[in-house]
Amino acid sequence: MSIRRALFVLVDEENEAGSKLNTIFGFLIIFIIILNVVGIIAESFKSFEEAYRAQLYQFELFSVVVFTFEYLARIWTADMRRPDLTKAKAVGDFVTTPMAIIDVLAIAPFFIELALASMSVDLRSVRALRLLRLLRLFKLGRYSKSIQMMADVMREKAAEMGVALFVTGIMLTIASVLMFYLEHEVQPDQFPNILATFWWAICTLTTVGYGDVYPVTGWGQFVGGIIAILGIGMVALPTGIISSAFVDKMNDAKEAEQAKDPFNYCPHCGERLPHP
DSSP states (O other), X not given: OOHHHHHHHHHOTTOSSOOHHHHHHHHHHHHHHHHHHHHHHHHTSHHHHHHXXXXXXXXXXXXXXXXXXXXXXXXXXHHHHOTTSOHHHHHHHHHTSHHHHHHHHHXXXXXXXXXXXXXXXXXXXXXXXXXXXXGGGGGHHHHOHHXXXXXXXXXXXXXXXXXXXXXXXXXXXXXXXXXXXXXXXTOTTTSOSHHHHHHHHHHHHTTOOOTTSOOXXXXXXXXXXHHHXXXXXXXXXXXXXXXXXXXXXXXXXXXXXXXXXXXXXXXXXXXXXOOO
């Protein structure tokens, strides 16, 4: 097996070879991503960051090396994944995909800081770029079937979700305008303008609640109560759309798996039969 073929089997999550190295590499990437998130959280504790700054940097360097290797390997083997395209077009097709863009953004902060440090530039102005490291969390979508399934559900139900969000936006606007005119004269500091009242409407409509801002007039409390009740339905609407579509997707996946080898499943209950 050539080096390119070995790399393709190693990094391509959709290969059918069932390579153990591919599975191990996938788990390694997932483990590193999780540790990166833990590291970002740990860095927020000043005492921990000062005590383990060197170790955190070494792990960051290791992560960047692994992620860069993965990205370059995918570029090198892009034509093997898309044999119907020329090598240049296959590479172009890969680097413009959302996951490839996330791969670049996830490692870019390290190289940008490295380049600026070599030029003796004050790095305080680019510290915010480190937030892009959180994008590494989205790399899990390449290795997690559950996340891929959820992404498929969101794409398929985009129109329904758009309608639900549009209706929610209309209700937020109406609630904000009504509450402003009902409460502004009594509480000018709490409801100074309609835009500021949007925060109250969002908290009330999502039933989160916001104790510091609440209506005190009779009509304001009446309208606020109705908005809170309607908010239950508004939250349940997109939740119901996503959950029902997710269940359908899981059933489709199970039926597709059964269709591949129907003799491994019970014809009555659909459960997988134990191997003899």
